[in-house]
Amino acid sequence: MAKRFLLILPLLSTILLLAVTAAESNSYSKTTPFQEYKPEKLTHLHFYFHDVTSGDKPTAIRVTNSPVSNTTAVSTFGVVVIADNLLTEGPDPSSxxxxxxxxxxxxxxxNTVSLTMVFNLVFTEGEFNGSTVSMYGRNPIFSKLREFPIIGGTGEFRLARGYAQAQTYSLSGFDAVVEYNVFISH
Structure with missing residues (x-):
């Protein structure tokens, strides 16, 4: 009997030690009241997105090409573009x-020409200067009206959620001006 107890004692000690440690240790998490609570509001933003892939100063650069060499929609599969596109009040890039x-x-x-988009809308002027909105989603570029989820933000848009609607305003080659209406709860 004593031998069994000596064999079980280390196991019982370990279980007891783990139980006490788990009960007393919550350092990984601490819940406090949200001090900066403001009533939630809905903001509507309207602007133009300028995707320029040509000329001396492109704002969107292709970093990979498709391994497929035919001329169907599949031929664009695998293309990746990095962008730092201008957002303006009007459709003219000089606005x-x-x-x-x-x-x-x-x-x-x-099967079709459709993009997965991951963008931070970085505001540099006006009421939302310094704030950002994160947008992620599927963009079937030849659809008249496209919709993307807003999945977060910073600054004035902290805890943002909502959606963006995009509509191509003009297209010249691969350069596009896209009109955006963005609805953000924050």
């Missing part, structure tokens, strides 16, 4: 700049 769309898009559909 007032309000920020930049910084991120990437990739052709991820083997």
């Amino acid at each position: 007032k700049e309000i920020g930049r769309a910084q991120g990437l898009y990739a052709s991820t559909d083997m």
